[in-house]
């Protein structure tokens with residue numbers, strides 16, 4: 294049985310959330326405990342975590358913005374927006390998360406494993422090149438996509454984002470670029486307000502952004518129908534050489550923030566579909582990166598279902 298890579302750049306004492314904040318280490322504890330059980334450990338090769346080199350980071354993020362994060366961390370913490378906190382270890386945690394995703398991509402093109410998951414925090418898809426927001430500091434997936442292009446690993450990278458919120462940061466970073474296909478399903482209208490169906494990219498990027506806005510309460514069948522009828526065909530036509538997945542599990546029906554009413558069945562079916570795309574065009578190179586998901590029980594159901602879908 295093939296094994297997937299699993300990296301867990303998360304630590305209870307790093308980037309520790311203010312009391313009551315939904316983006317906290319505890320949101321992952323049930324899922325990580327389950328994945329650590331001996332029968333599930335046989336599914337994985339543990340991947341080491343590593344920090345992100347500034348030169349790699351600066352290909353996506355503005356130096357002034359990175360300077361602000363560093364300064365806030367040195368000052369012992371602060372807010373980059375009303376929702377988004379930094380502690381005295383947050384910038385290091387964010388660098389570790391981004392660097393681990395980059396390392397997983399590197400491994401996918403080197404000696405494997407080709408399929409891996411990075412289940413850490415802070416999340417990234419709301420961060421644009423010069424602004425953090427929505428609990429996100431560094432756009433982990435964007436940094437990894439740019440790295441794969443820069444290294445010549447892949448000429449075309451697809452990013453599929455199924456977090457309940459639109460990944461405005463990722464869309465913005467690649468909006469005028471044709472070599473990165475960005476596909477997002479999300480509740481709409483909803484935070485952060487972007488992600489309408491007519492946002493399709495601009496210039497060379499026209500047609501390389503596909504938004505699949507979903508009404509609150511859509512449920513599994515509508516969610517999967519949109520992926521099968523719209524995303525699948527677009528992905529097959531684009532034929533990515535690397536597939537990155539912004540995996541937010543806040544569309545689960547137990548999630549306190551999202552309202553899409555999904556269950557584990559949706560994440561299993563999506564995992565299976567995405568694995569099929571990676572196998573068909575990307576030589577089975579696919580890195581899944583955690584974004585949102587704020588219910589412990591919801592994350593456990595979603596993450597385990599998604600991984601079973603990848604294996605099916």
Ligand SMILES: [Zn+2]
Pocket residue numbers: 456457458541543584585586
């Ligand atoms: Zn989210």
